[in-house]
Amino acid sequence: xMAAVILVVSLAALLQFFISYCRSLIAASAKQPLSVxxxxxxxxxxxARGEDYPRVMQLLQLCPxxxxxxxxxxxxxxxxxxxxxxxxxxxxxxxxxxxxxxxxLGQCTYFAAVALDRRIAFSREMLAAQLDxxx
Amino acid sequence: MGRELDQSTKxxxxxxxxxxxxxxxxxSLEATVVVCAVLRGSFRRYIFLNLYMAATLLVEIGRFxxxxxxxxNSFEFIYFYFYSDALLTILLYFALISLYTVVFDEMKAxxxxxxxxxxxxxxxxxxxxxxxxxxxxxxxxxxxxxxxxNLYFVGLVLTFVLWGAVLKLRxxxxxxxxxxxxxxxxxxxxxxxxALRNLFPNFQTPYxxxxxxxxxxxxxxxxxxxxxxxxxxxxxxxxxxxx
Numbered sequence: 188x189m190a191a192v193i194l195v196v197s198l199a200a201l202l203q204f205f206i207s208y209c210r211s212l213i214a215a216s217a218k219q220p221l222s223v224x225x226x227x228x229x230x231x232x233x234x235a236r237g238e239d240y241p242r243v244m245q246l247l248q249l250c251p252x253x254x255x256x257x258x259x260x261x262x263x264x265x266x267x268x269x270x271x272x273x274x275x276x277x278x279x280x281x282x283x284x285x286x287x288x289x290x291x292l293g294q295c296t297y298f299a300a301v302a303l304d305r306r307i308a309f310s311r312e313m314l315a316a317q318l319d320x321x322x
Numbered sequence: 323m324g325r326e327l328d329q330s331t332k333x334x335x336x337x338x339x340x341x342x343x344x345x346x347x348x349x350s351l352e353a354t355v356v357v358c359a360v361l362r363g364s365f366r367r368y369i370f371l372n373l374y375m376a377a378t379l380l381v382e383i384g385r386f387x388x389x390x391x392x393x394x395n396s397f398e399f400i401y402f403y404f405y406s407d408a409l410l411t412i413l414l415y416f417a418l419i420s421l422y423t424v425v426f427d428e429m430k431a432x433x434x435x436x437x438x439x440x441x442x443x444x445x446x447x448x449x450x451x452x453x454x455x456x457x458x459x460x461x462x463x464x465x466x467x468x469x470x471x472n473l474y475f476v477g478l479v480l481t482f483v484l485w486g487a488v489l490k491l492r493x494x495x496x497x498x499x500x501x502x503x504x505x506x507x508x509x510x511x512x513x514x515x516x517a518l519r520n521l522f523p524n525f526q527t528p529y530x531x532x533x534x535x536x537x538x539x540x541x542x543x544x545x546x547x548x549x550x551x552x553x554x555x556x557x558x559x560x561x562x563x564x565x
Contacts, residue, residue, distance in 0.1 A: 190520035193475060197513035200478055204485075204506030208541070210560035211500055215553075255548065258540050 202269075209266035212259050213294050216301040225304045235300060237292025240267060243299040250306035251313065260302055267295040344532050345386060351539035352379040358546040364497075367551070370420035371501065374413045375539065381406045401463075408466045411473045415443060418480055418505055425484060425493055425502075442480075446472050471516050478509040489557050496553035497545050499560070504541035508534065 226232050229243050247260070270291050278285040355375040359365045365372050385403060392398040419439040423432045450469045454461055484502055493499065511534045518525050 190517045193513060194517035194521060197475075197478060197510045197517055200482060201507065201510035201514055204481075204503055204510055207485075207560045208500070208503040208507055211496070211503060211555060214555055214559050215496075215549075258544055 206266065206269070209262055210291075210294075212262060213266075213298045216298045217294060219301050219304075221297075221300055222304050222307075224307065225300055229300050229303070231297065231300050235293045235296035237267075237270075237289060237296060240292065240296040240299060243296055243303060247299055247303045247306060250303065251310050253306055253309045256302050256305065260299070263295055263298050267292065270295070344529065345382065348532065348535060348539075349379055349382045351536060351543065352376075352382065355539045355542045355546065358543050362546050362551075364546055364551065368420070368501070370413075370417040371542065374410070374417040375542065377413050378410055378539075381410060404463065404466050404470075408470050411470045411477075412443070414505075415439070415473055415477055415480075418477055418484070421498065421501055421505070422480075422484055422487075424498055425487055425491065442476065443473075446476050474509055474512045474516060478506070478513050481506040481509050489561065493557060494554040495551075496549050496555040497551060499555055499557055500541065500545045500549060503560075504538060504545070507541075508538045511537070 221229075221231060228246060229239065231239065231243075244264075270288050274285065274288045274292070278288045352375050356365070356372055356379070359368065359372050384406065385399070388396075388399045388402045416439070419435060422435045422439070426432070426435055447469060450472050451465060454465045454468050457464075481502065485506060487493075488499060488502055512531075515527070515530060515534070
């Protein structure tokens with residue numbers, strides 16, 4: 188009985204802390220503007236939508252990986268999947284929760300777009316360094 | 323390391339390639355946390371977090387040595403594993419308390435926080451002893467295991483209270499927020515696995531503990547390296563329920 192109570196309490200706490208942790212990662216990118224280039228490629232100009240996330244992720248995977256953002260991208264991917272599950276289950280009968288989930292999914296997409304921006308800049312720096320070495 | 327193993331026992335007990343890679347990744351991450359903290363000039367500011375990571379690194383190296391010399395089924399390895407685990411859990415508990423002193427810094431409540439922490443640790447140990455004393459013949463071993471389990475749950479409750487304080491006091495330092503949240507994820511994930519093991523004794527999830535173990539150094543490397551000390555974040559922006 189006690190173990191069951193601990194399990195339920197711990198699961199609820201895990202969910203709460205994981206969501207908050209992911210939001211703290213996303214919060215930093217929400218303030219960053221997207222470059223015109225990424226806006227054109229992703230089609231994100233004003234607000235990002237959750238539906239665009241798979242497409243932005245595909246573009247992200249085309250770029251060389253930056254070791255610094257690997258963990259972040261994975262954590263947010265997990266958060267995105269959790270939100271999708273919430274949207275399909277808990278959020279269906281609750282309009283306010285549904286709106287919140289949609290907003291969060293959009294934030295995940297924006298985060299992915301910012302990561303794409305950083306990876307493009309990283310690829311350019313690598314290319315420039317290679318060109319300098321070859322000269 | 324007096325008693326050496328024969329060749330066949332050695333072959334059975336050594337780490338496989340996957341386990342070796344996991345072990346190596348773990349110690350690399352733990353070392354990276356300390357290196358990042360030193361390079362960013364934050365080693366002393368978060369001294370208990372860094373001491374915990376350094377101790378974890380040393381314990382992992384020690385475990386490898388015990389494993390190599392005695393094998394994974396030996397009493398020596400098992401005793402070293404559980405006693406070092408208890409020591410690390412207590413160190414992590416103090417690392418969490420050090421975050422309390424950071425959050426309550428302006429209230430000059432450091433003395434009370436420390437006193438309360440020691441009292442709570444003593445209380446948890448006494449409670450564990452009282453439970454174990456009635457039900458087990460191998461008191462010390464059982465005590466160490468139960469103490470770890472109870473401290474993880476106490477750690478989870480304390481992290482929850484600290485997160486409440488962060489929200490109430492409007493603590494905006496991004497690093498502090500991320501440290502508290504990462505500890506919350508870590509404690510609650512371990513509490514879930516302990517509870518599952520209690521409910522279902524046959525519950526086996528290979529590599530789950532290692533995966534959870536990776537999370538903390540990973541999160542701390544990110545925070546030390548990517549988040550500057552001056553970075554600020556409104557905690558209300560990251561809560562599940564909008565405030």
